Amino acid sequence: MTNSLVPKLREEAQLVLRKNDTKGKLIVVEGIDGSGKSTQIDLLYKWLLRAGYSAYFSEWNSSALVKSTTRTAKKSKSFTPTTFSILHCTDFADRWENSIYPLLKAGVIVLADRYAFTAFARDVARGVDPEWVRNMYSFAIMPDAALYFSVPLDVAVGRITGARSSLKYYEAGMDLGLSDNINESFKLFQGKILNEYDKMVDEFGLTIIDGTKPVKDQQRKVRSIIKKILVGFEGLPNPNKMPISVTNIQAGKPKKGGSK
Amino acid sequence: MNKATFYGAGFPYRDFGNLPGKLIVLEGTDGVGRSTQVKMLRNWLEEEGYAVSDTGLTRSELTAAGLEAAKSGHTLGPITMSLFYAADFADRLENQIIPALQAGFVVLSDRYFYSVVARDSIRGISSTWSKQLYGIALKPDLILYMKASIPSLVTRLIHGRGLNYWESGMDLHLADNLYDSFVQYQGLILEQFDIMAKEYNFMTIDADPTEDKIFEELKKPILELLHNRLTKGNKPK
Numbered sequence: 001m002t003n004s005l006v007p008k009l010r011e012e013a014q015l016v017l018r019k020n021d022t023k024g025k026l027i028v029v030e031g032i033d034g035s036g037k038s039t040q041i042d043l044l045y046k047w048l049l050r051a052g053y054s055a056y057f058s059e060w061n062s063s064a065l066v067k068s069t070t071r072t073a074k075k076s077k078s079f080t081p082t083t084f085s086i087l088h089c090t091d092f093a094d095r096w097e098n099s100i101y102p103l104l105k106a107g108v109i110v111l112a113d114r115y116a117f118t119a120f121a122r123d124v125a126r127g128v129d130p131e132w133v134r135n136m137y138s139f140a141i142m143p144d145a146a147l148y149f150s151v152p153l154d155v156a157v158g159r160i161t162g163a164r165s166s167l168k169y170y171e172a173g174m175d176l177g178l179s180d181n182i183n184e185s186f187k188l189f190q191g192k193i194l195n196e197y198d199k200m201v202d203e204f205g206l207t208i209i210d211g212t213k214p215v216k217d218q219q220r221k222v223r224s225i226i227k228k229i230l231v232g233f234e235g236l237p238n239p240n241k242m243p244i245s246v247t248n249i250q251a252g253k254p255k256k257g258g259s260k
Numbered sequence: 261m262n263k264a265t266f267y268g269a270g271f272p273y274r275d276f277g278n279l280p281g282k283l284i285v286l287e288g289t290d291g292v293g294r295s296t297q298v299k300m301l302r303n304w305l306e307e308e309g310y311a312v313s314d315t316g317l318t319r320s321e322l323t324a325a326g327l328e329a330a331k332s333g334h335t336l337g338p339i340t341m342s343l344f345y346a347a348d349f350a351d352r353l354e355n356q357i358i359p360a361l362q363a364g365f366v367v368l369s370d371r372y373f374y375s376v377v378a379r380d381s382i383r384g385i386s387s388t389w390s391k392q393l394y395g396i397a398l399k400p401d402l403i404l405y406m407k408a409s410i411p412s413l414v415t416r417l418i419h420g421r422g423l424n425y426w427e428s429g430m431d432l433h434l435a436d437n438l439y440d441s442f443v444q445y446q447g448l449i450l451e452q453f454d455i456m457a458k459e460y461n462f463m464t465i466d467a468d469p470t471e472d473k474i475f476e477e478l479k480k481p482i483l484e485l486l487h488n489r490l491t492k493g494n495k496p497k
Contacts, residue, residue, distance in 0.1 A: 090343035097337025127273025
């Protein structure tokens with residue numbers, strides 16, 4: 001595992017996601033289910049608030065409007081890889097247009113639990129064209145820090161199947177017909193996603209965090225990376241040291257146990 | 261149409277095999293009389309012995325509720341709205357249009373993605389982005405573009421269903437009343453259609469005359485297509 005603290009942007013990556021042209025900072029965490037990224041971003045979020053920054057947390061698949069649509073489709077299992085992909089981008093776009101982008105413009109530190117890279121990994125693992133999905137998200141900007149929590153497949157799968165009573169149909173990639181056994185399907189699907197993530201480390205210059213290390217050690221590393229990004233950063237004042245709640249979505253405390 | 265041909269990436273995870281049916285698209289601005297013509301064409305084709313399936317924008321069950329909520333609340337940003345339309349389109353394409361073509365149906369599509377690209381470009385969405393997004397779209401066998409002048413659109417709408425908020429593009433704040441906004445908005449849409457007419461090789465049908473005359477003009481290329489007599493210049497690009 002490399003230790004690159006500063007993400008190296010390659011030219012192609014800049015073509016996909018444009019540079020941050022706002023006053024704010026964008027920090028995202030990525031990784032397969034069970035990589036521990038949600039725990040880390042939660043700790044980071046609280047730390048930033050305590051330090052007096054204006055910070056906003058946005059979670060994958062959390063736009064209220066899109067949620068009603070995705071809920072129906074998930075229940076009736078009527079997603080195809082393409083509609084799954086477009087609707088998740090719709091959710092992202094709603095959050096982007098109504099909260100993430102305007103808040104970045106205002107000078108807020110926006111933290112995202114999963115970002116476009118989740119779609120690039122998951123949707124491509126489902127079989128959509130890699131360039132097509134990259135184009136779809138090209139209205140978004142390249143984060144100032146894209147932290148990729150890397151864990152071996154067995155570790156992540158162990159964490160999920162141990163902690164959760166039952167896996168969900170799409171979460172386990174059952175729509176791909178990889179296996180009739182939901183636990184087996186989950187493992188195979190996560191393996192495919194992991195492959196896509198590994199390819200993106202170079203493509204986008206993701207910063208690798210070793211997700212097998214103790215939580216405290218990981219957090220120390222995360223904070224040291226973010227500190228560097230925040231050198232000389234003023235941002236929007238936060239006089240009451242309070243979280244930002246934007247009515248459009250349920251802002252506030254990140255939920256433990258990852259996103260859906 | 262035999263082997264499925266897409267504008268771009270299509271659906272790489274699926275092989276649709278042969279599509280013996282025909283995909284016929286009717287495009288044109290609001291109030292041009294597309295829906296009436298689709299009904300008339302459907303009856304005529306069925307009488308001629310063809311199995312017909314018709315489809316149109318926002319008819320997917322997957323996104324219908326979400327799009328309706330979005331339109332009544334007016335809170336969606338342009339990219340979000342655009343993607344909702346794309347989800348509707350993809351769902352109908354994979355689950356309705358292509359299966360019908362596989363079964364040999366004539367599919368009449370009341371608008372296709374061209375309309376969406378037109379309305380989105382006016383709202384500041386990059387047309388390069390839209391066109392790549394619609395790389396999933398199947399190339400139709402025939403694109404009939406019903407083109408009417410703005411005065412005749414206004415006449416039809418005012419004597420028909422009336423001018424409405426969305427068809428007048430009131431969200432763009434082009435003018436302070438429905439009429440002026442409609443005239444400006446549809447003018448912008450027509451400009452976009454004219455660009456795409458060349459790019460995708462639409463067959464333009466004059467939609468100023470009476471319903472019956474337009475119907476006769478639409479029947480001609482459809483007959484040519486169904487009898488494999490369509491000239492190359494009339495085939496969609």
